[in-house]
Amino acid sequence: MSESRARSPQQSDSRMGDVAERAGVSHGTVSNFFNRPHLLSAATREKVAAAVDELAFVPNDAARTLAKGTGNTVGAVLVDIGNSFFVDIARGIESAAAEAGLKLLLANSDVDLRRQNDYLDLFDETRVRGVILAPLDGEQLGAARVRSHGRPVVFVNWPGEDEQSCGVIVDEQHGGYLAASHLINLGRTKLLYAGGPLHLHAVADRLAGVERAVAEHEGVTLEIIETHSLTTKVGRILGEQLADRHADDRPDAVICAADSLAVGCIEHLTSAGVRVPDDIAFTGYDNNHYAAESAVPVTTIAQPGREMGVIAAGLLAEEVDNPATHEHRTVVLKPQLVVRRSSAQ
Amino acid sequence: MSESRARSPQQSDSRMGDVAERAGVSHGTVSNFFNRPHLLSAATREKVAAAVDELAFVPNDAARTLAKGTGNTVGAVLVDIGNSFFVDIARGIESAAAEAGLKLLLANSDVDLRRQNDYLDLFDETRVRGVILAPLDGEQLGAARVRSHGRPVVFVNWPGEDEQSCGVIVDEQHGGYLAASHLINLGRTKLLYAGGPLHLHAVADRLAGVERAVAEHEGVTLEIIETHSLTTKVGRILGEQLADRHADDRPDAVICAADSLAVGCIEHLTSAGVRVPDDIAFTGYDNNHYAAESAVPVTTIAQPGREMGVIAAGLLAEEVDNPATHEHRTVVLKPQLVVRRSSAQ
């Protein structure tokens, strides 16, 4: 190693000192150039800018973080990056964080509590300014808060308000209500709600909304089938069950707790000669891409995933910028009905 | 500011000094405890461990990065986090990076060159030790290397070898060859390859593989239909075209460049009374979850996404740990044929 700059083995970055020297100013002035440019005269500003440019200077984030005591990175842990809902949330967080000048450390817990906690520890080590967490369903949140070591946390898609943190959730009940009301207004009276397992808060809340809509209307009945999961395959099995029933015994409208379920079910029914939506109308949930693209496009409830991410990042940015005056709050978003052929008139 | 600990406004982390004091050792010993534990006597090691524990001490990553000159974070930029192939890659990278003790900064360029470059700049600022990049198809790579500022880069899913970096790719040609050979061995002779646009390297390479297989067999013909995208919807349109043809004029086997295409096409054909696989056998590509779950489960070519991620992270770790002796290389993985009903005997 006979290089003149043996500091770091591979790349040689320039430091503020180099920039200062080149621009003929001091150390601190370069720092001011980046952090409080209004303190510099126009002339100095230009000199520094030129030097920064010529050296392709990039401030060292570690040094800055150390000196400031805190960086401007935020962390996000999402339960399942394979689920397009969370991918949308991630996209939202990403863009809002970028807008607020925050860097994003994105992690995926893959529905594994240990991994979720590992990531929270990692964020602690990195001294992130805050954390956005889409936790496992049904989990206690105390641990998450402890692990984040007093840093601000925003919960996404965690049911229930919370005194010590902000949150963003969707009104799942309202989604169920929208779906059921839509079908009832179409004149359907024999409703079936399919989804499960019911201990998932989303599945249960959607059902509650459906029940509310049903209760508001005379002469509408509701049947409930709990499934053990929400896959297309399970949907197809559900389709078989319905096809096997006597026509009079079938519902005239089915509310599925997920699009995948609806798609599978519809597929089997149409192949068995049951007409959708004529004989049975369908609604799904989530507005996944294949809901729009399947053979019979599925009416669905769209979750505002991207918006949730944007809002979560916004709440976090607000808390981070203004810890003293910040007041915790939970934002509840309304899902939207998207009508397609599976429930056309 | 009358707090005893006015350092950071919110959380109060302990420093190595605090741990040292509590354990009755020096500063540097605590550092050794973390970085070169074999230098400590068993007794000291225990004392320090206890103190670390009691104070819930977490080393400050920024300070460490600054002192070491480089951190142990690597960055990954993926073109499209909405695509399950890249999600698999991300998962692989994630787990292998964790294994190697590297932290992962995950970013999603969303098929946008500007965003990709922004993230590379961000990584530069953070002084990541290396970068894993799944770049936009057809892009020049020079820029990426410049932006990463001399740091090691591993390219994933970028066609073509490269002298200055490692890479991981799948043998797309082989995938096409597998699919076509499989169908030919089943006795099919009138093949159709559908996919597009052909300037995507994956689509073109797969076709080349198909052509090779066809050339190896007497009496097998190949028709090619270029589509403008690979969605289910386009698949359905393709299905219409085939259904409209006279039966004698149809292929007896279709190789689709993507599962989505196959699923849409099969869906329309079966509803139009064409039997799959009896009249026409199908293969898809990618092994997406809905290929397995659709009404007629689709034979497909599985891409080893997770493995690609693992290998990419491994190559990067190797280069990072051993920049002097490291030799760049490109690993080519073979995709695998997954036989399902759409091409059953």
Added chain:
DNA sequence: GGTGAGAATTGTAACGATTCACTGAACAAC
């Protein structure tokens, strides 16, 4: 009990930024 070798531990100097009390210069007011 003195010596030397090796092991264990310590203390100090970086690392590259931020911060803030301070100096100088320019200029206005008396």
Added chain:
DNA sequence: GTTGTTCAGTGAATCGTTACAATTCTCACC
């Protein structure tokens, strides 16, 4: 001319680690 005020720019101290040279401890051996 002196004093005051404002604006620009300076530079030393600091953040919490790591690295390494220097020091102290331990113990076997003569």
